[in-house]
Amino acid sequence: xxxxxxxxxxxxxxxxxxxxxxxxxxxxxxxxxxxxxxxxxxxxxxxxxxxxxxxxxxxxxxxxxxxxxxxxxxxxxxxxxxxxxxxxxxxxxxxxxxxxxxxxxxxxxxxxxxxxxxxxxxxxxxxxxxxxxxxxxxxxxxxxxxxxxxxxxxxxxxxxxxxxxxxxxxxxxxxxxxxxxxxxxxxxxxxxxxxxxxxxxxxxxxxxxxxxxxxxxxxxxxxxxxxxxxxxxxxxxxxxxxxxxxxxxxxxxxxxxxxxxxxxxxxxxxxxxxxxxxxxxxxxxxxxxxxxxxxxxx
Amino acid sequence: xxxxxxxxxxxxxxxxxxxxxxxxxxxxxxxxxxxxxxxxxxxxxxxxxxxxxxxxxxxxxxxxxxxxxxxxxxxxxxxxxxxxxxxxxxxxxxxxxxxxxxxxxxxxxxxxxxxxxxxxxxxxxxxxxxxxxxxxxxxxxxxxxxxxxxxxxxxxxxxxxxxxxxxxxxxxxxxxxxxxxxxxxxxxxxxxxxxxxxxxxxxxxxxxxxxxxxxxxxxxxxxxxxxxxxxxxxxxxxxxxxxxxxxxxxxxxxxxxxxxxxxxxxxxxxxxxxxxxxxxxxxxxxxxxxxxxxxxxxxxxxxxxxxxxxxxxxxxxxxxxxxxxxxxxxxxxxxxxxxxxxxxxxxxxxxxxxxxxxxxxxxxxxxxxxxxxxxxxxxxxxxxxxxxxxxxxxxxxxxxxxxxxxxxxxxxxxxxxxxxxxxxxxxxxxxxxxxxxxxxxxxxxxxxxxxxxxxxxxxxxxxxxxxxxxxxxxxxxxxxxxxxxxxxxxxxxxxxxxxxxxxxxxxxxxxxxxxxxxxxxxxxxxxx
Numbered sequence: 001x002x003x004x005x006x007x008x009x010x011x012x013x014x015x016x017x018x019x020x021x022x023x024x025x026x027x028x029x030x031x032x033x034x035x036x037x038x039x040x041x042x043x044x045x046x047x048x049x050x051x052x053x054x055x056x057x058x059x060x061x062x063x064x065x066x067x068x069x070x071x072x073x074x075x076x077x078x079x080x081x082x083x084x085x086x087x088x089x090x091x092x093x094x095x096x097x098x099x100x101x102x103x104x105x106x107x108x109x110x111x112x113x114x115x116x117x118x119x120x121x122x123x124x125x126x127x128x129x130x131x132x133x134x135x136x137x138x139x140x141x142x143x144x145x146x147x148x149x150x151x152x153x154x155x156x157x158x159x160x161x162x163x164x165x166x167x168x169x170x171x172x173x174x175x176x177x178x179x180x181x182x183x184x185x186x187x188x189x190x191x192x193x194x195x196x197x198x199x200x201x202x203x204x205x206x207x208x209x210x211x212x213x214x215x216x217x218x219x220x221x222x223x224x225x226x227x228x229x230x231x232x233x234x235x236x237x238x239x240x241x242x243x244x245x246x247x248x249x250x251x252x253x254x255x256x257x258x259x260x261x262x263x264x265x266x267x268x269x270x271x272x273x274x275x276x277x278x279x280x281x282x283x284x285x286x287x288x289x290x291x292x293x294x295x296x297x298x
Numbered sequence: 299x300x301x302x303x304x305x306x307x308x309x310x311x312x313x314x315x316x317x318x319x320x321x322x323x324x325x326x327x328x329x330x331x332x333x334x335x336x337x338x339x340x341x342x343x344x345x346x347x348x349x350x351x352x353x354x355x356x357x358x359x360x361x362x363x364x365x366x367x368x369x370x371x372x373x374x375x376x377x378x379x380x381x382x383x384x385x386x387x388x389x390x391x392x393x394x395x396x397x398x399x400x401x402x403x404x405x406x407x408x409x410x411x412x413x414x415x416x417x418x419x420x421x422x423x424x425x426x427x428x429x430x431x432x433x434x435x436x437x438x439x440x441x442x443x444x445x446x447x448x449x450x451x452x453x454x455x456x457x458x459x460x461x462x463x464x465x466x467x468x469x470x471x472x473x474x475x476x477x478x479x480x481x482x483x484x485x486x487x488x489x490x491x492x493x494x495x496x497x498x499x500x501x502x503x504x505x506x507x508x509x510x511x512x513x514x515x516x517x518x519x520x521x522x523x524x525x526x527x528x529x530x531x532x533x534x535x536x537x538x539x540x541x542x543x544x545x546x547x548x549x550x551x552x553x554x555x556x557x558x559x560x561x562x563x564x565x566x567x568x569x570x571x572x573x574x575x576x577x578x579x580x581x582x583x584x585x586x587x588x589x590x591x592x593x594x595x596x597x598x599x600x601x602x603x604x605x606x607x608x609x610x611x612x613x614x615x616x617x618x619x620x621x622x623x624x625x626x627x628x629x630x631x632x633x634x635x636x637x638x639x640x641x642x643x644x645x646x647x648x649x650x651x652x653x654x655x656x657x658x659x660x661x662x663x664x665x666x667x668x669x670x671x672x673x674x675x676x677x678x679x680x681x682x683x684x685x686x687x688x689x690x691x692x693x694x695x696x697x698x699x700x701x702x703x704x705x706x707x708x709x710x711x712x713x714x715x716x717x718x719x720x721x722x723x724x725x726x727x728x729x730x731x732x733x734x735x736x737x738x739x740x741x742x743x744x745x746x747x748x749x750x751x752x753x754x755x756x757x758x759x760x761x762x763x764x765x766x767x768x769x770x771x772x773x774x775x776x777x778x779x780x781x782x783x784x785x786x787x788x789x790x791x792x793x794x795x796x797x798x799x800x801x802x803x804x805x806x807x808x809x810x811x812x813x814x815x816x817x818x819x820x821x822x823x824x825x826x
Contacts, residue, residue, distance in 0.1 A: 166695060173681045173692050180679035183641060185667030185696040185744065 005137035010260040011253065012135070016144045018252025019151035020213075023206035024229025025236070025244035026158065027199020033175035033239035034195055035090075037097040041081060041104035042203060043226020047219065049074025049204030050123075050211050051112055057123040066123055067150070067208045074204025075197050077108075082196040087189060105226075112219040122215035129212050143212045150209060154202055155245055161198075162241060171195055175239060203229075224271065231278045237291025246289060251277065323386030325350050325495050325527040326371065331380035332551075333370060338730075340366040342551040343380065348495070353521060353528040355542035355559075357535070359571055359629070359785055363551035364531045365407060368497050371529075372404050373397035384495065403493035405484045407500045407531075413473030417464065417483050420472050421455040424487035451490075458486040461520055477606045478509045482516075489520065495527045502534045503630050504607045507802070510534060514541050533629040534802075539563070547571070572785070593652075594619040594748050594779045595640065595671075600649035602635050609635040611803040612649070617748065617781055622774055624782040624790040624811065627800035633783040634676055636800065637750045640781065641673035642666045653748070668696045670747035676756065676783075678737040682726025686717055686736050689725050693743030702745065709776075710739035713769060731762040738769065742776075749773065751782045755789065767793050791815045 001009075024046065031039050052073030057066045081104055089097050129143040162168040170191055173181040182188060210225060211217050229244075232251045236243025255274055259267045281288065326348040333341045341363050348354050356364055369375045371382060373394040382389050384400045392400075403424070411420050435441075459465040462482045467475055472483055481501060488496060501517070502510035514537055521528060532538045538545060539559035547554040547562055549571040555562055562568055595617040602610040610632045617623045625633050638644040640651060642663035651659045658666060672693075680689050690710055694703045711718035714735040720728065725736055734754055741749055751770065755763040767789050774780060784790035791797055791811040799807035799814070807814065 166691075169684070169688055169692055170695060172684060176681040176683055177679055179643060180675060180681065181692070182643060182663045183667070183673045183675060183679070184692050184740070185664040186692075187664050 001137065006260075008136075009138050010256050012138050012140055012144075013260075014253035014256030015249060016140070016147050016213075016252070017256055018232075018249035019147050020206050020210060020225070020248070021228050021232040021251050022245045022248025023151050023154060023202045023209075024225050025232035025248045026155070026241060027196075027202050028226075028229050029233040029236070029238055029240060029244035030171070030175075030195050030199055032233065033241075034171070034178070034192060035097060036094045037086075037101065038230065039199075040098070040101040040226070041108060042101075042199065042229065043222035043224070044105045044108035045074050045078050045081065045200045045222070046203035046207040046210075046225060047217075047222030048077045048108055048112060049200070050207035050217055050221070051116065051121075051219075052077070053204075053208050053211075054121055054123060054217070060124065063123075063126040063129055063146075063212065067205060070204040070208035070211075071201050072204070074200045074207065078196050078200025078203075079193070081108075082193055086196070087193070090189060090192065105223075109219050109223075116219065118218055120216045120218050122217060123208070123211045125215075126212065141213075143209070147209045147213065150205060154205055158198060158202070159241070167191065167194060228274055231274055234278060234288055235281050237288030240288070240290035243288055243290035323383075324348055325352070325385060326529065327381075327383040327386075328367070328371070329381040329383070331367075331370060331377045331382060333366060333375060333377045340551050341370065341377070344548065344551060344553055346546055346553070348527055348529060350494075351521075351525050351527055352544070353542050354530065355538040355545040356529055356531050356548065357533075357538060357545060357562075358548040358554070362549045362571075364548065365499060366551070367548070368404060368499055368529075368531065371397075371497060372402060398491065401492075401494035402497065403488040403491050403495070404497035405488050405499055405501060407503065409477075409480050409484055411472045411480055411483055411487075413471070415472060416469050417459065417472050417475070418452070418455055418468040420483055421458055421486045421490050422451050424455070424458075424490035454492075455486070455490050458490045459483075461489070461523075462486045462516055477608075478505055478513075480606070481505065482513070485513075485517075489524075492524075493526055495529070498528065498530045498532070500532055500630070501530070502532055502537045504609075510537055517541065535628070572787075592619045593617065594654060595781070596650075596652040597636075597640070598650040598652065600636075600639055600651065601647045602632075602639055602644060603647050609803055610639065613800070613803070613805055614649075615798050615805060615808065617779060618796060619779050620774070620777060621795040622770065622780040622782055622793060624784055624787075624794035624797045625800055626784060626787040626790055626797060629785075630802075631800040632803040633800055634752055635803075637673065637752050637781065637783055640748075641671060641750055643673070664696070667744055670745065671750065672741045672744040672746035672748070673750040674737050674741035674752060674754065676752040678730075678733045680725040680728075680733055680736055680740070682724065684725060685722050686725055686728070687721040689736055689740050690721075690743050693740035694745075696744060703743070706743045706745065710742055713742075713772065714739055731758050731765070734758060734762075734766060735769075738766075738773075742773065742778075746778050749778050749780045751780060753783055753785060755784065755786050763789065788815070 024042065028039060028042050031037060049070045053066050053070035056069040085100055085104055086097060089100055129141065129146060131142050133140045133142050133145050162172055170181060170186045171194065173184065174186060174188065174191055178188065206225065207222070228251065229248070232248035233244045234247070235250055236245070236247025251274065254277060255270055258273045259270045324347045326346070328344055328346040330343045330345055331341055332339065332343055344363070344367065356367065358364055366375065370377050373389065373392050373396065376391065384397070384402060387400070389397050389400060412423070456465060456468065459468055462485060464479055464482050464486065467479060472480060485501065501513060505513060518541065530538065530542065542559060544557065545559055545562045546556045547568050554567055554571060555565045557565070593616050597613060597615045600610055600613050613632070613636060625636060627633055635644060639646050642661060646659060649659070650657060653669065653671060658669070681692065690707060691703070694706055697703055697706070717732050717735050717739065720732065725733065728736065738751070738754065754766050754770065758766065763786060770780065770782065771793055782790055782794060791814050794811040797809065797811045797814045798805050807817065
């Protein structure tokens with residue numbers, strides 16, 4: 001394999017990974033944009049979504065049905081968490097929400113651990129998704145292609161919703177000036193719920209795709225994707241929708257290239273590099289690519 | 299072992315280098331100071347000289363730059379140009395704590411006490427600003443110098459509490475005390491560092507007239523005893539004129555007038571800055587002799603508090619259908635609170651709101667919008683990263699009929715041809731006047747029956763002010779009732795049918811607008 005096609009191969013792998021991070025990052029970023037809250041339980045919502053989709057897969061359902069059940073499962077759990085825990089705390093300081101989300105994260109992890117087992121699981125193999133997909137010298141699998149297509153479609157749908165619908169406009173307005181949005185008659189708790197549901201749905205989709213790609217799911221599987229989605233959101237500028245998408249892609253590429261070109265001894269610390277990137281971004285440009293610096297009024 | 303209190307080894311708790319340094323230099327000099335905030339010039343070549351021991355009032359209408367001036371002097375903001383000197387030495391580029399160590403102390407407009415600490419602990423923190431503490435090692439080991447320091451800090455803090463007659467509260471939790479006492483704790487905290495220059499940001503705001511009179515006596519006594527210089531921002535004009543020897547008036551960040559209280563009160567420019575000019579084309583003027591109209595809104599005995607701070611006390615007033623009712627009064631009189639209570643943004647503590655005969659006191663903000671009570675807030679509050687058109691569409695959030703929305707857009711663009719050509723532009727990039735037009739247009743998109751307009755002319759150039767007022771008269775013709783809060787009282791009374799004068803949360807005067815215009819007490823409500 002020539003160095004150039006090796007480069008192209010890393011690029012393709014990086015983009016696929018990046019789309020997964022973007023799917024996770026969008027929800028985190030949107031919630032932060034409105035509530036100024038980092039939802040640490042986001043990764044666990046993803047995990048619960050996949051675990052709810054596993055029985056569907058075990059019944060022999062086709063992959064797209066499993067994907068939809070992951071979406072539905074994550075949306076349901078997102079609804080419950082928001083309705084039972086975050087909604088009563090909406091008027092509390094942001095830090096209360098943040099701590100509550102840490103609690104929800106641990107609660108969901110342990111609940112799933114208790115109800116299932118720590119043994120890794122995987123969706124029933126879908127032979128079609130595992131078949132190789134060639135593009136010149138680049139070799140991927142059909143599941144990678146599915147990730148790109150599904151992520152693009154989901155991102156586009158979210159974009160159109162935000163840009164062109166009445167509730168989408170209200171969501172953006174809420175992120176810019178919550179009390180002015182109230183003056184326009186926007187029902188704040190309702191819109192916050194909508195925002196959570198969208199984020200959870202995208203996380204559920206990402207979860208099932210991760211399941212098909214890596215096939216190793218434990219109750220702790222949501223943790224790392226959740227953190228990386230957060231890093232993606234920070235790179236792009238937390239609170240910004242396009243930022244989360246671009247941030248996810250950048251992070252995916254960066255991670256793949258670092259792992260691909262560093263000597264083997266160093267390459268195994270892939271997660272460490274991601275957080276090194278996070279620290280660098282926070283030091284150099286804390287507002288990210290698309291974010292705006294926040295000023296504190298005195 | 300007995301220790302002498304005045305040994306040189308004692309950590310420095312003496313006065314500031316400034317005291318005793320060259321006596322000729324003024325305590326504070328602002329030399330052509332300018333500062334911009336994203337295109338808005340908050341201070342425009344402002345110069346000011348404060349002599350040692352002087353008590354100076356700094357006044358000006360809302361948004362004229364008073365608090366910005368304080369923030370520049372205390373090092374919170376850095377001016378874009380110009381120089382600031384304390385006792386003859388420039389403080390440009392110093393951090394807030396470094397400025398404080400030059401002997402400058404301040405209080406804040408909104409209280410910034412540590413609620414969960416006792417009064418004495420709050421006040422003792424003030425010494426951090428003024429003295430060099432003993433080394434951490436010494437504190438940890440409890441060496442004599444650190445214990446002496448602690449005792450000295452405590453003694454001085456108690457002195458400050460004593461001077462402000464709140465020593466009895468020393469060990470109470472600051473957050474549990476009445477507002478009037480909290481204001482005095484804040485003042486005590488600024489005094490304990492023994493400042494040579496004290497900046498007070500609205501010390502009397504939120505106080506009853508008895509409390510504020512008492513506070514003034516205390517400040518006067520403290521000044522006589524300690525001889526600091528005082529710069530004071532205050533909206534209670536009585537307070538300022540009684541306390542200050544000289545007053546500096548600023549407007550749009552510029553020096554307007556400087557002189558004795560009497561000179562300032564009689565100055566035409568000052569009256570105009572506070573009351574506006576009030577010249578409108580004949581068509582925009584209120585219809586004379588309007589007959590008694592049915593009521594669209596009855597405000598009955600409404601009281602509002604922010605935490606412990608009373609904002610409105612038992613206000614009752616009526617808004618006639620199809621007319622313009624204006625609420626005027628000095629800053630901090632409770633005008634915005636009144637509008638926010640009607641719109642549902644702020645909850646009333648007691649009282650009742652009747653809208654077209656129905657009780658709406660318990661309805662949420664969005665339910666009121668759906669019924670046609672729509673707020674156009676002070677400072678425009680557009681969504682800056684959305685286009686003009688998107689802002690307008692958000693105004694119509696509660697309107698579901700597509701044709702009604704597109705008719706609404708047409709109507710707004712016809713009313714404001716200037717923004718029609720900018721419908722795809724981001725609202726945050728518009729000029730102040732255009733933003734105000736979009737803000738009014740956005741409120742109109744909700745098809746209001748009662749439009750709440752909060753300070754629509756604030757911060758606009760005179761020709762735009764006229765345009766906005768003419769538009770308000772136009773809007774009335776659409777059959778919408780208007781509740782108008784305005785700083786430009788003359789203009790507001792010109793366009794309105796009826797007016798209420800609000801003073802420290804109470805209605806002090808009401809009547810047909812044409813009568814109020816003639817009343818001398820209207821001017822007094824503003825200028826004391």
